[in-house]
Amino acid sequence: MASIDLHFHSCASDGALAPAEVIRRAHEREATLVALTDHDCLAGLDEARSTAAALGLPFLNGVEASVSWGSKAQTVHIVGLGFDAGNAALRAGLDSVRRGRIDRAHEMAAQLARVGIDGAFEGAMAFCANPDQISRTHFARFLVESGRVKDVRTVFRKYLTPGKPGYVPHHWAALADAVGWIVGAGGVAVIAHPGRYDMGRTLTERLINEFKDAGGEAIEVASGSHSLDDMHKYALIAQRFELWSSAGSDFHAPGEGCRDVGRTDDLPPICRPVWERLADHILV
CATH class of the missing domain: 3.20.20.140 (Metal-dependent hydrolases)
Structure with a gap:
């Protein structure tokens, strides 16, 4: 190693x-x-x-x-x-x-809300020390912490990759x-x-x-x-x-x-x- x-x-x-x-x-x-x-x-x-x-x-x-x-x-x-x-x-x-990360994050949260996951923007921001850097990973940590998904890898597979309900291209x-x-x-x-x-x-x-x-x-x-x-x-x-x-x-x-x-x-x-x-x- x-x-x-x-x-x-x-x-x-x-x-x-x-x-x-x-x-x-x-x-x-x-x-x-x-x-x-x-x-x-x-x-x-x-x-x-x-x-x-x-x-x-x-x-x-x-x-x-x-x-x-x-x-x-x-x-x-x-x-x-x-x-x-x-x-x-x-x-x-x-x-x-x-530039544009926060606008993208709001759209991700809106898409997640449409499949029954509310409060995703605020939840993701709670994991983000630098708001300008909000990303899919912060959303993933929120979804794991809230108990909706078991781990970050599963969040990406179910919600945050192309074709899934929380994915927004940038x-x-x-x-x-x-x-x-x-x-x-x-x-x-x-x-x-x-x-x-x-x-x-x-x-x-x-x-x-x-x-x-x-x-x-x-x-x-x-x-x-x-x-x-x-x-x-x-x-x-x-x-x-x-x-x-x-x-x-x-x-x-x-x-x-x-x-x-x-x-x-x-x-x-x-x-x-x-x-x-x-x-x-x-x-x-």
Whole structure:
């Protein structure tokens, strides 16, 4: 089990723990390099970075940018690593992505009310430390806490994915824009958890080619949502497309998801670890 985790979340977006707390949790699990990657948000980085420095835990600035891609505007996530967190264009771009989340949340709540679930907006907001970052995960936690559904995974399957009563699509950033913001700020762009996307070989290759044309350099091979078969599949894809390989737990909260923070699988030997590409960007 590896101890490098370059993809996890805090309450600055849809995680449950404060930035300092999630960094301490990673350190307790003997992580050796971490990156906080909140959704479309840099608000937790100062606290996370200072906590990591106090613990002597090497740290990379991180973010997970939301992208609408392809003719069906499929949501894809792009992790950014090792960038200048003060870069004005990156900050402005992420701010533009966050706009509209509250309107979307009101529509999600209205749809849930039509199937007999009242008070969902207020319930989701109770789990959201940053109102501008309200997301499907906050609705999921409300539905679990209220006893309507047994766990977050089941909530998404029953209510919060396309075709279900609480799902409301949202137009995120264009792929080229999101990658451009990250690269323009001196960072490396990574396709996050590719095994989660409903794409066959042709679409996956098209995504990767467009990603590379925009300046993207890496793909998440070891992910909390990847099986071992997925990991080896994407290791081969990384090798074929000459991409660096990344690893991340995608941790959000204790008891949610498949992996705790700081716990990732070892990359297959054929991979080129993205942290080697980012050696000069690591903050100690």
